[in-house]
Every structure is written in structure tokens, then in C-alpha cells.
Amino acid sequence: MKVTIDNITLDVEPGTTIMQAARMIGPEVAPPAMCYYEPLQGSGGKCRACLVKVTAGSEKDPRPMPKLVPACITAVQDGMIVENTVNEAVLETRKGIVEFLLLNHPLDCPVCDQAGECHLQDFSFEHGVSSTRTVEERNTFEPVDLGENIKLNMNRCILCYRCVYTADQITDGRVHGVMNRGDHAEISTYIEKAIDNDFSGNVIDVCPVGALTDKTYRFKSRVWFSKPMDAHCSCDKCSGNVTLWYRGEEVIRVTGRKNQWGELKEFICNTCRFDRKKTSDWVIEGPTEVSRHSVISANKYGANMIRPAFPIAQAARDFKQIDDNRDRSFLENKSILPAKK
Ligand code: SF4
Numbered sequence: 001m002k003v004t005i006d007n008i009t010l011d012v013e014p015g016t017t018i019m020q021a022a023r024m025i026g027p028e029v030a031p032p033a034m035c036y037y038e039p040l041q042g043s044g045g046k047c048r049a050c051l052v053k054v055t056a057g058s059e060k061d062p063r064p065m066p067k068l069v070p071a072c073i074t075a076v077q078d079g080m081i082v083e084n085t086v087n088e089a090v091l092e093t094r095k096g097i098v099e100f101l102l103l104n105h106p107l108d109c110p111v112c113d114q115a116g117e118c119h120l121q122d123f124s125f126e127h128g129v130s131s132t133r134t135v136e137e138r139n140t141f142e143p144v145d146l147g148e149n150i151k152l153n154m155n156r157c158i159l160c161y162r163c164v165y166t167a168d169q170i171t172d173g174r175v176h177g178v179m180n181r182g183d184h185a186e187i188s189t190y191i192e193k194a195i196d197n198d199f200s201g202n203v204i205d206v207c208p209v210g211a212l213t214d215k216t217y218r219f220k221s222r223v224w225f226s227k228p229m230d231a232h233c234s235c236d237k238c239s240g241n242v243t244l245w246y247r248g249e250e251v252i253r254v255t256g257r258k259n260q261w262g263e264l265k266e267f268i269c270n271t272c273r274f275d276r277k278k279t280s281d282w283v284i285e286g287p288t289e290v291s292r293h294s295v296i297s298a299n300k301y302g303a304n305m306i307r308p309a310f311p312i313a314q315a316a317r318d319f320k321q322i323d324d325n326r327d328r329s330f331l332e333n334k335s336i337l338p339a340k341k
């Protein structure tokens with residue numbers, strides 16, 4: 001089937017979603033995703049970060065779709081025309097989506113372990129507005145220990161359901177989920193029962209924000225001060241392919257390897273993640289190439305960084321010429337400015 005996204009036409013298999021088609025073109029046109037996670041079946045459709053405009057439904061019925069549609073769960077039709085980055089209404093709507101996601105999310109990036117690799121941070125940087133209209137009090141929750149190695153900061157959760165799908169699909173028995181609905185909804189194990197099985201640590205990697213964090217890594221370093229290295233070991237539970245995060249000579253964190261969309265390439269076991277923290281446990285392959293555009297890839301590791309167009313466009317739009325007809329005498333008297341001749 002033929003689909004056109006942001007004036008670029010490509011052929012895709014039936015059943016492909018708009019998100020998958022856009023990702024085939026590349027990150028410049030791929031809509032942002034806060035809940036969709038390709039490796040997890042059924043994910044998507046929760047956060048509305050990926051809303052796009054369908055200006056022609058199909059070749060047979062070229063009428064536009066009346067409302068914006070979520071790219072991650074809308075299947076492509078033959079002849080469909082989609083607008084993402086070229087549609088003003090889409091960009092305007094995303095500002096609202098960022099505002100909604102931040103209604104309850106605290107602005108605690110300075111103390112959050114996810115800062116630097118947080119999808120919400122990137123999403124608000126690229127698509128949000130720089131001010132807030134929120135006056136309401138945020139929902140607050142006490143941090144909860146989910147077993148020995150995982151900490152839940154429900155304050156930061158955006159209810160994307162990724163961790164629920166992960167526990168459902170790759171662990172033996174899910175013991176947590178989204179309890180209650182509406183603004184009472186929260187991720188919980190209900191009786192704070194520990195998530196205790198060999199692959200439970202993957203919920204940390206799939207969480208787009210800092211709601212689920214690794215207790216063995218919490219507050220150890222800012223991510224941009226650490227150095228990621230690809231490494232492997234022979235593990236009898238998982239592939240053993242991981243990223244080691246170094247601070248100096250010390251391995252301070254072990255995570256799964258991620259692709260350019262920030263999604264895990266493979267799920268890893270808890271032994272690799274939490275118990276193998278010595279260089280001698282691993283065969284080092286070399287520095288990890290960080291391809292996701294984020295502060296983490298800025299200026300280091302030979303990153304293959306794609307500069308997002310949105311902040312540059314916003315800066316150009318908001319740029320104001322400095323009014324330079326101010327009285328200069330004060331600055332001249334203080335010798336801050338040279339006296340005019
Ligand atoms: S804890 Fe993280 S992964 Fe789980 S629903 Fe909340 S934001 Fe999503």
C-alpha cells in the first residue's frame with residue numbers, strides 16, 4: 001500500500017500503522033511516543049503524544065479524517081495522506097498534550113535519575129510550551145519499594161501501561177497493574193507486594209519517565225556524567241547483551257541495549273542487571289553509540305545525533321530584536337559600555 005507522510009511517499013505492507021510507516025522514513029517525521037513500545041504487544045493508544053492529521057483517508061475514500069488520530073494504533077490505508085510535522089494543528093495539539101502529561105508530573109528533573117534519558121523531558125522540550133497555566137495541586141504519592149531492586153515514584157508516572165505489558169508479556173506472573181481509574185489511577189502492587197521474578201527489572205528500562213528506578217543506581221550519578229559501553233557475558237537466562245554505565249572505573253548501572261527510539265532491543269535478566277557490577281563479569285565490546293536525540297547524546301561518544309527541528313523553529317519564532325534605544329549613560333558611567341564618541 002502507498003502512504004504519504006509529510007509529503008514523502010512510501011510502500012508498506014497491509015497492517016502497518018502510521019507510526020511504523022513514519023519510523024521507516026526516519027526520526028525527522030516519526031511522531032513522538034510516550035506509551036507505544038514496539039516490542040510490547042498491544043502497547044499504544046494511551047498518551048496521545050503521537051496524534052497526527054489524516055488529510056486523505058485512502059485512495060477509495062479520500063475524505064480527511066475529522067479528528068486527529070493516534071499514529072501508533074491507526075493502520076495505514078492505501079493512498080492515505082498523513083501530516084505530522086507540517087501541520088500546525090498537530091503541533092498546537094502537542095503543546096496541549098504536554099500540558100496534560102505535566103498536570104500531575106512533578107518538575108523534579110534536578111533530582112530525578114531519569115533526567116537526560118527521560119522521554120517526557122525530550123517531549124516537552126521539543127513540543128511543549130515554556131510556561132505553565134497549572135494552578136491546581138498535583139497528585140502526590142509516597143515512594144514505594146517494589147521488591148529489593150525497584151523503587152516506584154508514582155508522582156512521576158504518566159500511566160502509559162508499558163510496565164504492565166512488560167510484566168504481562170515477559171515475566172511469569174504479573175503482580176502489579178493500574179488500580180482505579182480517572183485521576184485516582186495509579187500503578188500499584190495493591191498490597192505493595194514485591195515484583196520478584198527473573199525479568200522484572202525490565203520495567204525500569206521501559207518506563208519513559210523516572211517512575212520506576214533501579215535502587216542499585218539511584219542518585220549515583222547524572223547520566224551525562226557516565227560513559228556507556230556495550231558488553232556481553234554468557235548468561236543462561238538471557239542473551240547477556242547489555243550496556244554498562246561507567247563512572248570512572250566503576251560500573252554504576254547495567255541496562256538493556258536500546259534502539260534509536262529508546263526501546264529495548266532485548267530484555268535482560270535481573271542477574272545481569274543487578275548482580276554483575278564488575279568489569280571482570282563482562283566482555284567489553286566498545287563505546288555505545290547513542291543515537292537517540294537527547295541531552296545524553298550531546299557532544300560525546302561520537303553520537304549519531306539528529307537535531308530536533310522544533311526548538312530551533314520555536315527560537316526563531318520567539319526571537320525578539322533587543323530594544324537598543326535604552327539610556328546608555330548609566331552603563332557608560334560604570335564603564336560597562338565604552339563611552340560613545
Ligand atoms: S510506572 Fe512508568 S512504565 Fe509504568 S505506567 Fe507509569 S510511566 Fe508507564
Ligand code: FES
Pocket residue numbers: 032033034035036044045046047048049050051070071072073
Ligand atoms: S504513543 Fe500513540 S497514544 Fe501514546
